[in-house]
Amino acid sequence: MSPIFASYNLGDALLTVLSIFFIVIWIWILITVLIDLFRDHELSGWWKAVWVFFLVFLPVITVLIYLIARGGGMRERAITEQRHMREASDEYIRSVAGSSPVDQLHRLDELRTRGAISQEEFERLKARVLS
Numbered sequence: 104m105s106p107i108f109a110s111y112n113l114g115d116a117l118l119t120v121l122s123i124f125f126i127v128i129w130i131w132i133l134i135t136v137l138i139d140l141f142r143d144h145e146l147s148g149w150w151k152a153v154w155v156f157f158l159v160f161l162p163v164i165t166v167l168i169y170l171i172a173r174g175g176g177m178r179e180r181a182i183t184e185q186r187h188m189r190e191a192s193d194e195y196i197r198s199v200a201g202s203s204p205v206d207q208l209h210r211l212d213e214l215r216t217r218g219a220i221s222q223e224e225f226e227r228l229k230a231r232v233l234s
Contacts, residue, residue, distance in 0.1 A: 133162065136169050139177045142184055207232045 140146070140154050157165040170177075208229060215225040 132166060133158065135177075136166055139173070139180055140169075142180050143173075143176070204232050 136158065137155070140151055154165070154169065158169075211220070211225055211228050211232070214220045215222065220228070
């Protein structure tokens with residue numbers, strides 16, 4: 104065994120794991136604050152620049168101030184963004200999925216029974232759907 108690892112015991116290993124855990128948590132908090140900062144459309148570009156400046160040079164104090172001052176709106180902005188993403192995804196799925204010929208024939212039949220289209224138009228459109 105090398106002399107470097109001879110003095111490295113279980114307590115040191117747990118301390119290393121704990122340190123890595125807190126570094127990952129810190130990076131996660133910084134990224135979350137930055138995402139929220141740029142997600143907010145009500146905040147001007149200058150204020151965003153000021154927040155980023157202080158996040159770079161005084162990160163701990165700035166994150167604490169940001170969470171206290173603007174933390175209440177972080178949840179609402181995240182929920183709004185998720186809603187917009189879900190609506191865009193649903194709209195895309197609807198546009199790609201289209202409708203089946205059975206659905207189109209059903210709609211044509213409803214239009215014919217309501218009198219919106221004549222029997223000749225129905226037959227012509229039906230032939231187009233089935234071709």
